[in-house]
Amino acid sequence: MQGNNRITQLFGIEKPIIQAGMIWCSGWKLAAAVSKAGGLGVIGAGSMYPDVLKEHLTKLKASTSKPFAVNLPLLYPDIEKHVQSCIDFQVPIVITSAGSPKTWTKTLQEQGIIVVHVVSSSVFALKSQEAGVDAVIAEGFEAGGHNGREETTTICLIPKVRDVLHIPLIAAGGIGCGRSMLAAMALGADAVQIGSRFVASIESSASQAFKEKVLEAKEGDTKLMMKDITPVRLLKNEFYQKVESAENNCLTKEARLELLGRGRAKLGMFEGDMIEGELEIGQVSANFQELKPAAEIVEEIWNQFLEEKERLIRL
């Protein structure tokens, strides 16, 4: 595929499978495993202090010479320090989100870094292209964690974004197997970004309790909440029930922000408090049940993608 795929060419990888840089789940171990398996491993810098990111970058670079990326939410308070680390460590690809692509794209590109921006609508896809990014990730409503206000799902979003872009496009949201990967490519994507499936991998830094809860998730077990503050898809637990009850009882924004508090995501996803923690995961968590090494996940998705492509051809 490398020959005529714009994303594998741009990133210098073997398979057009990007692992999402998720807070509390995507450290150097997961990124290394995915990159070694021929996909693109990504460090999720949004939950890391500047020194922690440096430590992960040091370990990742010692572990593999394959391409990798860092996911940088632009609303991160110490963003300058993270950007400097990406430059110092010669990170080949930076994925930016939650902010304007105008702010950092040029700075990063001047240092030879490939810049990819995450969007949830064709309007922002176009703005990202105009800001000069190298590729766009378009993420649908079914994705885990923070999410767009338009609620556009992947099957509606990708053809619409494809129509406005000439640069490469990566689809995200609801992708966790070879069939959904093939569907994303059918919709017009050049590659896929996969998050939830990698949360439940051996190398993910999610707590064991969170991994198990993700594997047990059924249809309807996640929901997009706090839409008027900052939309986020949560796995249903006791904390979720409190958020839902606060919304149903029309508590003020302030009261709901106080309920949300600080450190809830770390508490749940990293420290394993399944009662009081905030658990971010995608709808596709209902579609897999086994904890596996990341390399096996990459291999399985890739093989199913190839098999299903053969099936589709015979239709």
Added chain:
Amino acid sequence: MQGNNRITQLFGIEKPIIQAGMIWCSGWKLAAAVSKAGGLGVIGAGSMYPDVLKEHLTKLKASTSKPFAVNLPLLYPDIEKHVQSCIDFQVPIVITSAGSPKTWTKTLQEQGIIVVHVVSSSVFALKSQEAGVDAVIAEGFEAGGHNGREETTTICLIPKVRDVLHIPLIAAGGIGCGRSMLAAMALGADAVQIGSRFVASIESSASQAFKEKVLEAKEGDTKLMMKDITPVRLLKNEFYQKVESAENNCLTKEARLELLGRGRAKLGMFEGDMIEGELEIGQVSANFQELKPAAEIVEEIWNQFLEEKERLIRL
């Protein structure tokens, strides 16, 4: 494709494209146009009095000898009369929804009628198969009108349903072009059901004002509302704003049911009141802008499906 496609074989049609039987939009004219174009035309009986359905069946049968279907919401108050009409008029295929597939499946099948049931989860897909239906339509969150409580989107729903079914599967929700049709087949569907795109066809019985508003819709212009009463995806207008404000202000269920009132869907979709009417449409309405004859829509989707399949093969 007819040779090895289970849906085209089961229904006796040329292309695996099913037009959704939508209230106020799908009368005999639309059904005839789609069936003549090689897809499956469907009369939406949910908004028809028993005599009106008979009239549409008479006209449809006079207009084409091709296969067609009737969509029958099982909560319809005069359901026995509609069922009898389907038997009397030798309707080849009945699509049931909003109720238990156990109630009418056998009765209809004993009269030689093929029965298809609509679901929004793998749990109900399995129950439908156990009830003996001939095929299942699985409809994602992005679909217009009434919708499942799980909010599962098409890209997550179809592979999950495919895994539990051995009978044919039709994907619905977010499909309005050849790319999304190909994606649905990649996910494991045997065929697609398309609603919104046909609302904006010449032959649709939607009011001209509603057709125009659908064609003008942008990303984020529809939203799933009234989730605690009966989830329904609405196009944003003044009536939608009232519903939203009632939800945001925590009005009681009773007060919101009163606001909803009766006849709102007819008022908007059929009679063209874009202010006070309830406008049901899918997210995919953001993805097309031209009013066209239904046959041209079928042809366009089918040709793009074939072209995109060729593109995918070369990946």
